[in-house]
Amino acid sequence: MLVVFTPGMDRFDYYRLLERVYQGEASVQDIRDSSEQFDNHYFESPVWQQELARR
Incomplete structure (x- = not known):
């Protein structure tokens, strides 16, 4: 995973969303839907994909 912090982008809400997905309170679709935000x-x-297939 590559995470890049850019000026002017509020990332805290994104990380909160990731936590909600992990806890089962939000879905992966919610992540997809937030791509513009x-x-x-x-x-x-x-x-x-090739690396994952080897596991």
């Missing part, structure tokens, strides 16, 4: 953009990584 927190400027997070996700994509598939063939290298990462």
Whole structure:
């Protein structure tokens, strides 16, 4: 995971959202839906998928 702090972006609410997902109080879809708010953009990584498949 790469986490980059950029000026002007409020990240505390994002980390609170991650905690709520971990606790089962929010869903992964909530993370997807927040991508514009927190400027997070996700994509598939063939290298990462290959590594996960080996486990």
